[in-house]
Amino acid sequence: MTKPYLKSSLVATFLLAFILNPFNFFAQEEQHSKPDVSSVHGSFQIDAQYYNADSLIGAPKVPEKLLSNAFGNINFIKGKFSAGVRYEAYNNVKQGFLPQYKGQGIVNRYVRYQDKLLDVTVGNFYEMFGNGLTLRTYYEPGLLYDNSLDGARIISNPYKGITLKGVIGKQRYFFTVGPGIVRGVDGEININELFDSILGSMKTKIIIGGSFVSKFQAGQDPNLVLPENVGCYAGRLNIIRDGFNFGGEYAYKINDPSADNKFNYKYGDALYLTSSYAGDGYSILFQGKRIDNMSYRSDRGEALQNLLINYLPATTKQHSYTLFALNPYATQLKGEVGFMTEAQYKIKKGTPLGGKYGVEITVNYSQASGLRQYPVGDSATTRTFYTTKWDFKEFSGKEHHVDSVLRDGKYNSYSVSYNDNYRYYQDFFIEINKKFTKQIKTTFMYSHQFYNRNIIQSGSANAGFKKLNADLFLLDVTYKYKHGSAIRFENQWLLTPAKDIVTTSNGVGKGNWTTLLVEWSVNSNFFVAVFDQWNYGNPQTGSESLTPTKDLRIHYYLVTGGYNSGPHRISMSYGKQSAGIFCVGGVCRNVPASNGISLSITSSF
Amino acid sequence: MKKLLFLFVIALFASNFVVSGDGDKIPSATIKKLDGSKINSNTFSNDGKPIIISFWATWCKPCKKELDAIAEEYETWQKETGVKLIAVSIDDIRSSAKVVTDVKTKGWKYEVYLDENQDFKRAMNVNNVPHTFLINGKGEIVWSHNSYTDGDEEKLYENVKKLIKGEALSH
Numbered sequence: 001m002t003k004p005y006l007k008s009s010l011v012a013t014f015l016l017a018f019i020l021n022p023f024n025f026f027a028q029e030e031q032h033s034k035p036d037v038s039s040v041h042g043s044f045q046i047d048a049q050y051y052n053a054d055s056l057i058g059a060p061k062v063p064e065k066l067l068s069n070a071f072g073n074i075n076f077i078k079g080k081f082s083a084g085v086r087y088e089a090y091n092n093v094k095q096g097f098l099p100q101y102k103g104q105g106i107v108n109r110y111v112r113y114q115d116k117l118l119d120v121t122v123g124n125f126y127e128m129f130g131n132g133l134t135l136r137t138y139y140e141p142g143l144l145y146d147n148s149l150d151g152a153r154i155i156s157n158p159y160k161g162i163t164l165k166g167v168i169g170k171q172r173y174f175f176t177v178g179p180g181i182v183r184g185v186d187g188e189i190n191i192n193e194l195f196d197s198i199l200g201s202m203k204t205k206i207i208i209g210g211s212f213v214s215k216f217q218a219g220q221d222p223n224l225v226l227p228e229n230v231g232c233y234a235g236r237l238n239i240i241r242d243g244f245n246f247g248g249e250y251a252y253k254i255n256d257p258s259a260d261n262k263f264n265y266k267y268g269d270a271l272y273l274t275s276s277y278a279g280d281g282y283s284i285l286f287q288g289k290r291i292d293n294m295s296y297r298s299d300r301g302e303a304l305q306n307l308l309i310n311y312l313p314a315t316t317k318q319h320s321y322t323l324f325a326l327n328p329y330a331t332q333l334k335g336e337v338g339f340m341t342e343a344q345y346k347i348k349k350g351t352p353l354g355g356k357y358g359v360e361i362t363v364n365y366s367q368a369s370g371l372r373q374y375p376v377g378d379s380a381t382t383r384t385f386y387t388t389k390w391d392f393k394e395f396s397g398k399e400h401h402v403d404s405v406l407r408d409g410k411y412n413s414y415s416v417s418y419n420d421n422y423r424y425y426q427d428f429f430i431e432i433n434k435k436f437t438k439q440i441k442t443t444f445m446y447s448h449q450f451y452n453r454n455i456i457q458s459g460s461a462n463a464g465f466k467k468l469n470a471d472l473f474l475l476d477v478t479y480k481y482k483h484g485s486a487i488r489f490e491n492q493w494l495l496t497p498a499k500d501i502v503t504t505s506n507g508v509g510k511g512n513w514t515t516l517l518v519e520w521s522v523n524s525n526f527f528v529a530v531f532d533q534w535n536y537g538n539p540q541t542g543s544e545s546l547t548p549t550k551d552l553r554i555h556y557y558l559v560t561g562g563y564n565s566g567p568h569r570i571s572m573s574y575g576k577q578s579a580g581i582f583c584v585g586g587v588c589r590n591v592p593a594s595n596g597i598s599l600s601i602t603s604s605f
Numbered sequence: 606m607k608k609l610l611f612l613f614v615i616a617l618f619a620s621n622f623v624v625s626g627d628g629d630k631i632p633s634a635t636i637k638k639l640d641g642s643k644i645n646s647n648t649f650s651n652d653g654k655p656i657i658i659s660f661w662a663t664w665c666k667p668c669k670k671e672l673d674a675i676a677e678e679y680e681t682w683q684k685e686t687g688v689k690l691i692a693v694s695i696d697d698i699r700s701s702a703k704v705v706t707d708v709k710t711k712g713w714k715y716e717v718y719l720d721e722n723q724d725f726k727r728a729m730n731v732n733n734v735p736h737t738f739l740i741n742g743k744g745e746i747v748w749s750h751n752s753y754t755d756g757d758e759e760k761l762y763e764n765v766k767k768l769i770k771g772e773a774l775s776h
Contacts, residue, residue: 039629043730073730077632114633128722131698138697138722141732155635163643190642207641238641245705274702278709285706313699318664342703344710360710441670478670484756521754566776567736567749602751604730 037079043604044072045141049094054595057554057576060095067094069101071141085109096591097144098304100174107172108148119155124148127167129186129211130236132311133251133270133294137171147308148172149182161193171298171307178307180298184213207238215298215309224263230256232268232296232310243278251294251310258300260333261293264385268293270312281346287315288339292371292388295333315340316366317427319447322533323494323513324472326580327451329368329425332459336424337394338368357435364429369394370422370455394422421461426450439481445474471495484524490517501539510552512537525565531558533578554578556593568603629746631658634725636693636718639705644718646725649744654687655768656740657761660720660731662696663703668735669711671753676713678758688765690715695726695734737761741768748774 048068053061068091075084089104090097110123126148128136139146151169158164165186170177188209192199212233219226234251253268270291277284289312297307312331315338319325342364347354371394373386429447436442449472453465473493480486494513501511514536519529533556542551556578562571579593633647649656659675661668672692675682682688692715694704701721708717720726729738732751739748739761748764750757764774 037630041629041632041730043732045732073727075632075728075730077629082632126722126724126727128698136698136722139727193642205640205642240639240641243705243709245702247702276702276706278706281710281712283706283710285702287702311698313697315699318700320664320666342706344706346710346712478755480755483759484754486755488755521756524754524757524760527754564750564752564754567751569733569751602732604732604736604749604751 037077039077040074041077041605042072042074043602044070045600045602046070047094047598047600049594049596049598051095051594051596054576054593056550056552057556057593057595058579059576059593059595062095064092067092069094069097069144080115081111081113083109083111093144095594098174098306101144103175105175107146107175117157119153121153122151124150124172125153125167125169127153127165128311129165129184129213130188130209130234131247131249131272132313133249133272134211134213134232134234134296134310135167135182135184135186136309136311138311145305146172147305150177151182159194160196161190163188171309173299173307178298178302180215180217180300180307182213182215182298182309184211186211204239204241207240208236210235213296213309215296217298217300224257226257226300227255230254230296234270243283245274245276245278247274248272253294253296256293256296256300258295258297259303260295260297264293266293266385266387268296270294272313281348283342283344285342285344286339287341288337289313289315290337290371290390290394291331291333292335294335314338314368316368316425317342317364317429317447321445321474321490321492322515323492324445324447324474326494326513327449327453327456327468327470329427329451329456332368332370332424332455334459335371335373335388336368337371338366338425339395340364340366355434355436360431360433362429362431364431365427366429367395367426368424370424372422420467421452421455423450424452424455439479441478441480443474443476445472445476447472466500468500469497470500484521486521488517488519488521490519491515496537501537510535510538510540526561526563528561529559531560531575532556533558535578567605568601570599570601572597572599574598630744631740631746632725632728634720634728636720636725639708639717639719646728649691649740651687651689651742653742654689655742655765656744657688657690657765658729658738658740659690659692659715660695660726660729660734660736661692662694662734663700663707664696665734667753669707670755671735671737671758672713672715673711674755674758675761676711676715678762679714682762682765686765686769692717693720693725694718695720695723695731697721697723739764739768739774748776750776 046068048066050066051062053059071086071088073084073086075082085106086108088107090101093099093101108124110121110125112121126137126139137148139148149167149169149171153167156164168183170181188207191206192202212231214229214231216229219228232251232253234249236249239246249272251270255265255267257263257265272289274287291312294312296310298309299307312333314329314331316329317340342362344362347359349356349358353359371388372391373388376385376387427447427449432444434442449470451468453468454461454463476490478486478488492515496511513533515533517529517531519527521527535552535554538552540550540552556576558573558575558577560571560573562569574597576595577593580591631647631649633645635643636646637643659672661672675690696704698721701719704717704719735753737750738746741747747768767774
């Protein structure tokens, strides 16, 4: 199973030995100009947790009791050459991650040569073409997201303003590689740099680019004629002038029947637009996208975050506070339209409203809606296919049934009903930051969120959950009481109308929540924090006629302490954590509730 | 077995680099300027004066707190020491359009770059943001700090001043 991996390990070993050998040809050549400086850098992180079973909060019994995720990176640099390895160990993988991360080994190794003309990598690499609609390999250790390509990459700057890239390889799949081969080329031209003499000093900057990616996977299905080579291409344009920014990319993918689209032979396409204007102290931003059948994986049978070749970002506000991020949105790979718009304004200091330090205000609105699917007759088989149409009405998320109604002898167009299943997510958000004195800083946030749990968590309009409407509030106050020492107080509320309360076991929305955090930064090295997340509005209070009787208005308390010194950080926490959803790369994963002690160490050198 | 051999070879070569850590040059990675053009991180310079490199993201509250706190003192810092701050955003495509709007609204006077696929972040071995580096006048990385708590900027500036005087830096 791991054979191809080992073969390439050997190749990498050979190359590494060759490059780092002080007597090699390249090093000697370099010595004529200046001595090669060599260096070694690295980092590591260990996250371990001891689990207690807790049936009340739904924390499962963990047979190993202790689970840990760890990784270490080492990079060598010698002049124009670099090489590196990453070792990962899961003994066993922590709760909430995919169980295929089991055991340990070297999952990433590369050698690279870089000069002004050429940049060559052999081994694992991370690359992004344009906005990533056709190809993006990416690594996020906190989420165990790693779809690196294992193969070869060449980047060249043959002429000023021109960048060409070529990649080929297979993608990382846990401790091996996926079955499909991914090939791609990308070109980008910076018009101003290319026509330096005429346009170099022009204020308007124009960059154009295009990419083509193809994946190969043998098709051995006895019933279906599967395309073995699936191409995907895209074109993009960026225009920047002073405070104005525009970026747009359109991608098209040929028919790509897969588990994601239930082996539909429809093409896929995606449009991604972003535009902003920013002046001194204010800005507006707009992002919009329409994606349709654009899941693109190097194994057509895969799901979740596995072997994704491209990236389809969510155009919704990215929240970082616990309750605001309790119901996060993830791009629906099958298809969606969405947009986000944000305005920011800073009331200048010294004005009556701005006070001594100024006030920052952010207003954001975002939403995502589903595409209408139109059935396609396929009389030869029992399979059901669909197609879609470009329709900007889809942005509303509402499907109006407009019937002509006869009233007073005249026909008036009259909307009689609408189907709400296409509305996936909405978020209206306000943030106000104000510093009152040199010591006191505050943040206030409000958000109204609409969350279609059926679609986002189950991918089906008929999953049986109630849609969630929630009002959220936050107050965050930092009091810096002396040089290097501060106390931070944070209070959040999530309020749900009674009609939206869900009591199903896998629903996270269980009525109203509140959180309270007190964090004490003793000095710049030590901190301690006490956090309580209280589900005070849970409808199950213990008085119901359910057996066993449970009061689920639970306090999830957590005590954390940490020590920082330079690039080293160690932290420990004890307590309960509620079940949650973490989203990455367009998919969400459920993390079960836990009760126990966790330890995290991170360091770089 | 072969993997072990590979590890062994790595270890062997690693052992050849006796001196490592402090004093290393900024590694090479391609990052984007706010006008869309690309530059290499190994071209960072400040005429022989220190550079602060701060890795941040638009969704990272402590990162923005740190850069806000420095922004208030930045003019003084520049006058006194000539130090330059380079703010490298690790936002991916989902939020990288927000970098320019955040920077302009806040009125930060830093040199700002986008590291959208985190090539520079990996080259600098940054695991989490905020992560702040101090570069001496010769372009060597001499100090770094992970995370931010209120007041950390004062310690950072003490180290900038120590660096100029040639004194030992503190963590």
